[in-house]
Amino acid sequence: MIVREAKLKHGTAEQYSAIDEAIRTAQFIRNKAVRYWMDNQGTNKADLxxxxxxxxxxxxxxxxxxxxxxxxxxxxxxAAISSFYARCKKGAGKKAENAVLGFPQVERFSKTxxxxxxxxxxxxxxxxxxxxLSDDCKSITFTDGFEIGTLSIFCNNETQEDLHTLKINRVRIVRRADGHYAQFCxxxxxxxxxxxxxNIVGLDLGLKxxxxxxxxxAVIYPQFLIHAEKQLKKAGRRLSKKFVxxxxxxxxxxxxxxKRLGKIHLKVSRQRKDWAIKQARCVVASNDVVVYEDLKIANMVKNHNLAKSISDAGWYQYTQWLDYYGKIWDKAVVAVNPAYTSQDCSNCGHRVKKSLSTRTHSCPNCKIEICRDTNAALNILHKGLNILGVNWNKQRGGSPEASFAGVASPANVAPQHSTSGQEGSAL
Structure with a gap:
């Protein structure tokens, strides 16, 4: 499925108000469906x-x-209910299991x-x-009971071409700080x-x-949120003064x-997304195999000293785009367990304990001394090649003994999810 987005313009205040009412109604129905599932054991999709x-x-x-x-x-x-069931089957917690067994009231507000x-x-x-949709695909009319009416569509040439040639499955109206948008699926x-x-590459994700x-x-992150903090604080103070x-x-x-505060946050979000797309596209375009560490970001942001920087970095969004471009170009993009990738020596395998402040890997066994992040990247690459079943020379600077053109389709490569909280290479 391909999703294209276009801005809805030239609408009246009554039309935008009708859109907001439709959004609130959709929220009401969604919440009522969740409530019905809570109160009635054995509810399925047809019941909703x-x-x-x-x-x-x-x-x-x-x-x-x-x-x-x-x-x-x-x-x-x-979708929310199914996702909850899937997490419970993976062992998300005892209380969650009780909820699945028919006691939803036990865990209504749990963190699971x-x-x-x-x-x-x-x-x-x-x-x-x-x-x-109009014949020229430049306007769209919504015909339900809210009487939203006709709105103009502003989009790029690629979206216009898809609107003329491809079959539209769904249309979604999205409200953002700078206006309303239509998403076409x-x-x-x-x-x-x-x-x-x-070419092959192993990527160690980090903050430095x-x-x-x-x-x-190395690639340096621009820190969009940090640079926008002055504006955000000023806009936040002005907002608080207006609140009664x-x-x-x-x-x-x-x-x-x-709305002014929301637009600043929206700009930061778009900058972060644009950065992730461009970086991921360059990496996948220039390499046949990309291996990255599958970090448990939800656990990492519990460190309140680094939570803001970790969230600003947008590692999850970046890795999602790596997977996306890997599928488009039929290249191998592999996620590996990051446990001990910064501790183990990439040359001899000896485990060297180190704190987050230690930025150099010095192995007492083989006497090698390299950057901590480079050592982690070598270990990450080695793990990914083992998953693909490719022989690799362990010596630093070694090369794989195979050609990677079409070596593995991303659909056939299962991510190795991390179950350990002992990884520190990302910091």
Whole structure:
């Protein structure tokens, strides 16, 4: 599936208000579906679909929302429930197991991922009905009971071409700080011919260096959040001054200040995403095999001294784009367990304990002395090649004894998820 995005413009205040009402209604149906699952043991997806019909009969505002959009909201609830069940099967915790066995009230607000009620949804999703695209694909009309009407579409040439040629499965309206957007989901898979160069790379993710490979090549992260902090603090102070305790609703000046703060956060988010896409694309385009460490970021941000920097780095987003481009160009992108990659010697395998402040790897066994991150990158690469079943010369600077053009499709490479919290190479 391919997703393209276009901005919705030239709408009136009433139209945008109707969109917000539709989003709130979708949130209401999703929350009602989660509540029904909590209160009724053995609920399945079909039961949630039937709840949508009952809600449409009971509430007039719910009936305004297109029937397919109501079903899409129920599907969102079921996605959260299914994800919760999957985590429980993997052993997320005793209380979570009790919830699956029929005691949902035990773990409604647990940290194990129990489905929660949404308070600030920002999107509503339509399937094949409830909307109509113009013949020139420059405007879209929403035809459900909220009477949103026709809005202009502003997008790039690539999106325009896909709108004319590909089949649209779903349309999603997303509200952001700088306006409303339409996301089009196409029934197609992106596939391109990759250029194979025979190069391989092992990537160690970190804070001092965003990535460092086995050849000691480093990439510095621009720290978008740190650079925007002055603006964010100033906008936050102005917002707090506009807030009146107990006032419902807040003043127009408060909402203007809130939107200004949201736009700054949105810019940082887009900068981080753009950085991740460009870096991942360059890495996968220039290498046939990419091996990275599968970090447990949720555990790492528990270190409050480094949580902000870890979150700003966006490692998860970066690795997701590595996987994405690996599938597009049919290249091997492998995630390996990061346990002890910074401790083990890449030359002889001897384990050398070191703190996070120690940036040099000095092995007392083989007397090698290299950068800590380079040593970790070599170990990460070695682990990835072992997964692919490729022989590799352990000597530093060694090369694999195989060609990597099409050596393994990413779909056939299972990530080696980390189960250890003892890795420190990422810092």
């Amino acid at each position: 679909y039937s709840i949508c019909k009952d809600l449409a009969k009971e509430f007039d505002f719910a009936k305004k929302l297109n029937s397919a959009a109501r079903q899409a909201s129920a599907e969102r609830a079921w 991922g129990f489905p929660k009620f949404k308070k600030h949804c920002r999107s509503v999703e339509y399937k094949v009905s409830g909307w109509k 196409f029934d197609a898979d992106r596939k391109e011919q990759g250029k194979y160069s025979g 260096f965003f990535t460092k490979d086995q050849n000691d090549n 305790k107990g006032a419902k609703p807040q003043s127009n000046n408060y909402h203007k200040a809130r």
